[in-house]
Amino acid sequence: MGPVTKTPESDRxxxxxxxxxxxxxxxxxxxxxxxxLSRAHAAVAARGAADIARHGLTLAEFGILExxxxxxPMLLGEVQRRILVSSGGITFLMDRLVAKELVExxxxxxxxxxxxxxxxxxxxxxxxxxxxxxxxxxxxxxxGLTEEEQRIAAELLRTMGxxxxxxxEDSR
Amino acid sequence: MGPVTKTPESDRxxxxxxxxxxxxxxxxxxxxxxxxLSRAHAAVAARGAADIARHGLTLAEFGILExxxxxxPMLLGEVQRRILVSSGGITFLMDRLVAKELVExxxxxxxxxxxxxxxxxxxxxxxxxxxxxxxxxxxxxxxGLTEEEQRIAAELLRTMGxxxxxxxEDSR
DNA sequence: GGAGAATATCTTAGAAATGAGATATACAAC
DNA sequence: GTTGTATATCTCATTTCTAAGATATTCTCC
Numbered sequence: 086m087g088p089v090t091k092t093p094e095s096d097r098x099x100x101x102x103x104x105x106x107x108x109x110x111x112x113x114x115x116x117x118x119x120x121x122l123s124r125a126h127a128a129v130a131a132r133g134a135a136d137i138a139r140h141g142l143t144l145a146e147f148g149i150l151e152x153x154x155x156x157x158p159m160l161l162g163e164v165q166r167r168i169l170v171s172s173g174g175i176t177f178l179m180d181r182l183v184a185k186e187l188v189e190x191x192x193x194x195x196x197x198x199x200x201x202x203x204x205x206x207x208x209x210x211x212x213x214x215x216x217x218x219x220x221x222x223x224x225x226x227x228x229g230l231t232e233e234e235q236r237i238a239a240e241l242l243r244t245m246g247x248x249x250x251x252x253x254e255d256s257r
Numbered sequence: 258m259g260p261v262t263k264t265p266e267s268d269r270x271x272x273x274x275x276x277x278x279x280x281x282x283x284x285x286x287x288x289x290x291x292x293x294l295s296r297a298h299a300a301v302a303a304r305g306a307a308d309i310a311r312h313g314l315t316l317a318e319f320g321i322l323e324x325x326x327x328x329x330p331m332l333l334g335e336v337q338r339r340i341l342v343s344s345g346g347i348t349f350l351m352d353r354l355v356a357k358e359l360v361e362x363x364x365x366x367x368x369x370x371x372x373x374x375x376x377x378x379x380x381x382x383x384x385x386x387x388x389x390x391x392x393x394x395x396x397x398x399x400x401g402l403t404e405e406e407q408r409i410a411a412e413l414l415r416t417m418g419x420x421x422x423x424x425x426e427d428s429r
Numbered sequence: 430g431g432a433g434a435a436t437a438t439c440t441t442a443g444a445a446a447t448g449a450g451a452t453a454t455a456c457a458a459c
Numbered sequence: 460g461t462t463g464t465a466t467a468t469c470t471c472a473t474t475t476c477t478a479a480g481a482t483a484t485t486c487t488c489c
Contacts, residue, residue, distance in 0.1 A: 108392060114404050115396040118411045119301060125418035126298040127341050129291060132421055143475080162437060169299050171477050176439055178475090198437040198484045220280060224287040229420025232286050234413055239290040241402060241410040246297035248401025249304055315445080334467060343447050348469055350445090370454045370467045 129226045136222040140215050145170060145178055147219070149202065150187060154212040158191065158203035187211060294414075301398045308394040312387050317342060317350055319391070321374065322359060326384040330363065330375035359383060 108116075130144065137147045148168040152159060159167075165175040179202060182188035187208035191201040204212065227235055280288075302316065309319045320340040324331060331339075337347040351374060354360035359380035365371040376384065399407055 108389075111404055112392050112396045114407050114411075115399040116392055118399060118407045118414075119305075119395050121411045121414045121418065122294075122298055122301065124341075125414040125421065126294055128418045128421035129294065132424055133291075145475085160437085165438095169296075172438065173440080173478075174476055193437095196437080196485070198482095200438070217280075220284050220288055223291050224284045226421040226424055227287040227290060227417060229416045230413060232283055234416075235286050235290045238410065238413040238417070239286075239293045241406055241413075242290075242293045242297040244401045244406075245399060245410070246293065246300045246401075249297065249300035249398040252304055252398055317445085332467080337468095344468065345448070345470080346446050349447095365467095368455070368467080370452095372468070 129223065132226045133219065133223055136219055137215075140211070145174070146182060149175075149178055149182060150204065150208060150212055151216070153188065153202060153204045153208070154216065158201045160193065160199050161190075161202055162199070164202055182208070301395065304398045305391065305395055308391050309387075312383070317346070318354060321347075321350055321354060322376065322380060322384055323388070325360065325374060325376045325380070326388065330373045332365065332371050333362075333374055334371070336374055354380070 133147075134144045137144060142150070145168060149164055152164055152167050161175055161179065165172060168175075170178065179188065179190065183190065186205055188202055189205050191203055193199040193201055230238060305319075306316045309316060314322070317340060321336055324336055324339050333347055333351065337344060340347075342350065351360060351362065355362065358377055360374055361377050363373040363375055365373055402410060
């Protein structure tokens with residue numbers, strides 16, 4: 086037989102677009118979902134942040150205000166877990182909201198290490214003013230899906246989130 | 258008729274848990290999906306970041322490496338739009354990857370303003386080593402859903418993301 | 430009731446990212 | 460060609476956030 090012109094290794098390196106095709110189907114599906122999930126989240130977050138920025142707030146600050154608005158006074162640790170920031174982050178954000186006179190710290194009678202975060206009257210008034218508009222902005226961003234599709238998506242994502250969060254716990 | 262004891266305004270303010278029930282059904286569904294989407298994203302991102310941190314990389318750095326690994330050399334602007342960072346951010350991240358000798362900048366012959374980002378051999382080797390493990394970690398994080406459910410979720414989120422991104426464009 | 434482990438928040442240094450503007454180049458219309 | 464506008468990247472000041480450790484308090488178990 087004559088000499089065989091074999092595809093050199095370097096060719097595979099130079100055409101790595103082919104790479105995703107080399108992983109199995111389950112992995113390809115999962116990675117695709119991860120990319121799409123990231124983009125969808127970023128798009129809605131950008132829309133929400135733009136809305137909130139008009140009132141001089143960041144999404145994280147708004148997250149605290151919203152939690153206090155809907156649940157009432159909460160321990161700082163509870164707020165921290167709810168909006169997913171570090172312990173230093175919650176202190177930083179609280180300091181700023183206190184400086185803006187939207188939130189106040191209250192001491193906890195049963196545990197002197199702990200503190201409550203609570204809306205001031207000014208914070209209450211601000212949320213009453215801007216929450217409906219923000220809710221409308223988020224709702225508008227979701228209008229690509231019907232209400233039924235939104236419920237299906239929520240159910241699937243809730244399951245996914247729980248599984249992923251559980252795995253993260255294990256590795257602690 | 259006898260006197261009517263009307264619920265005072267202050268009561269509504271003091272029991273704001275009731276507030277979400279005051280918005281219409283479509284808004285409640287959308288807000289619920291937004292919260293669940295955020296948590297699912299955060300959980301998977303945390304899992305991915307933990308995996309990547311073992312190799313001394315951040316998710317954003319890995320995003321650049323992955324793009325170059327799969328697509329080949331790209332203009333910085335393309336990379337920037339793909340991984341969703343600011344123009345300053347892409348310069349910052351590239352500088353660091355260049356310092357680690359994983360990526361290099363190449364000039365563009367047809368446009369002297371532009372530059373390509375490309376993996377170095379060291380970067381290629383690193384990605385070949387760590388990408389499969391990372392893909393497995395993401396896939397594992399998604400295992401709460403069957404492959405079919407993942408496809409359904411991806412389809413829904415793709416539609417949602419497009420709509421939300423389109424709205425963001427409009428307000429530019 | 431005392432020692433040690435656990436917990437809640439705060440402090441600090443610095444990492445990560447943004448946004449406005451600077452610079453250089455390209456393109457379009459005249 | 461020249462002028463004006465758009466584009467690609469970079470610079471720099473600032474904002475946002477984290478991680479590690481400090482401090483104060485509580486809980487557990489003997």
